Amino acid sequence: xxxxxxxxxxxxxxxxxxxxxxxxxxxxxxxxxxxxxxxxxxxxxxxxxxxxxxxxxxxxxxxxxxxxxxxxxxxxxxxxxxxxxxxxxxxxxxxxxxxxxxxxx
Amino acid sequence: xxxxxxxxxxxxxxxxxxxxxxxxxxxxxxxxxxxxxxxxxxxxxxxxxxxxxxxxxxxxxxxxxxxxxxxxxxxxxxxxxxxxxxxxxxxxxxxxxxxxxxxxxxxxxxxxxxxxxxxxxxxxxxxxxxxxxxxxxxxxxxxxxxxxxxxxxxxxxxxxxxxxxxxxxxxxxxxxxxxxxxxxxxxxxxxxxxxxxxxxxxxxxxxxxxxxxxxxxxxxxxxxxxxxxxxxxxxxxxxxxxxxxxxxxxxxxxxxxxxxxxxxxxxxxxxxxxxxxxxxxxxxxxxxxxxxxxxxx
Numbered sequence: 001x002x003x004x005x006x007x008x009x010x011x012x013x014x015x016x017x018x019x020x021x022x023x024x025x026x027x028x029x030x031x032x033x034x035x036x037x038x039x040x041x042x043x044x045x046x047x048x049x050x051x052x053x054x055x056x057x058x059x060x061x062x063x064x065x066x067x068x069x070x071x072x073x074x075x076x077x078x079x080x081x082x083x084x085x086x087x088x089x090x091x092x093x094x095x096x097x098x099x100x101x102x103x104x105x
Numbered sequence: 106x107x108x109x110x111x112x113x114x115x116x117x118x119x120x121x122x123x124x125x126x127x128x129x130x131x132x133x134x135x136x137x138x139x140x141x142x143x144x145x146x147x148x149x150x151x152x153x154x155x156x157x158x159x160x161x162x163x164x165x166x167x168x169x170x171x172x173x174x175x176x177x178x179x180x181x182x183x184x185x186x187x188x189x190x191x192x193x194x195x196x197x198x199x200x201x202x203x204x205x206x207x208x209x210x211x212x213x214x215x216x217x218x219x220x221x222x223x224x225x226x227x228x229x230x231x232x233x234x235x236x237x238x239x240x241x242x243x244x245x246x247x248x249x250x251x252x253x254x255x256x257x258x259x260x261x262x263x264x265x266x267x268x269x270x271x272x273x274x275x276x277x278x279x280x281x282x283x284x285x286x287x288x289x290x291x292x293x294x295x296x297x298x299x300x301x302x303x304x305x306x307x308x309x310x311x312x313x314x315x316x317x318x319x320x321x322x323x324x325x326x327x328x329x330x331x332x333x334x335x336x337x338x339x340x341x342x343x344x345x346x347x348x349x350x351x352x353x354x355x356x357x358x359x360x361x362x363x364x365x366x367x368x369x370x371x372x373x374x375x376x377x378x379x380x381x382x383x384x385x386x387x388x389x390x391x392x393x394x395x396x397x398x399x400x401x402x
Contacts, residue, residue, distance in 0.1 A: 105282025
């Protein structure tokens, strides 16, 4: 009987009051939340396009609208009469539209 | 040769691009165009990386194992590997991981609408040498996927023309998003090379009597500065050279596609290879195509 009484007493002493447990839970929860917010704030922004050094150098050259300033006809030898492909001489008058076009897709 | 005014055009959409079929006016062109369209739809089911049920995606999912493939897919892959060998690896079919990492991870219309995953660091390419070929089977290295893209499109133009001509039509031109070829007894056709910044503006006009023209450009299928579909296998990133567009002529469309892409990736450093039209970043267009001999009046 005496032994049982001692155990009960020890159990009662080791138990924390509900208020303290509640306070610890609130503090832990708040700290976790604030820690997550801080980690998010400190992390780098979402991944941006990865660029190499060469790309960075060329970036300044990329423009929204590139204007074709000159057209250079490279000398490929004598003009052809019936080759598979040739450059059409610029027409003196407005020409009808080409039958189709190529420009990448 | 018939007059250009007597041509008939049929249009449809396949492989994520607009396809135009031109032929002589009459019922024969209509029949031929339907045959061309059937071929495009068949090859799209076979070679598309945007369809989970395509044969290509089945092959990609089985990377690391021998996979039985159709004769058609086997032929396209062989063509791609041949192009890789001839260009020293600049044309590389194993860029799938890199192009997805660059942001082109779904149909292009959806990419443009912003529905894509975050851009990830470049992915190494160059695994085409490790692809195994047997008479009717292919083995991709583990973790490697194929993107046949323009290679399959140029190849399909050639196959579709063969199908169309088999219907008995006199001549045909097929243009799949700028990859085009004419076969048969065609009139000389005037083809505009588009300005890379404005599709409706003509940079230069060519007369095509035979063979194919293909254009590779980094201003189309682009979703931001330096974000476009053309991967440089040397870096695993979207290509950055001194060119923004290259148009090349070749006897077949499959070959013209290879030459155009090779030109664009290589840049002008080795000199402009004929016959071609290239546009540089600084706004110069170099036309290395023979001029027509002027006919005295």
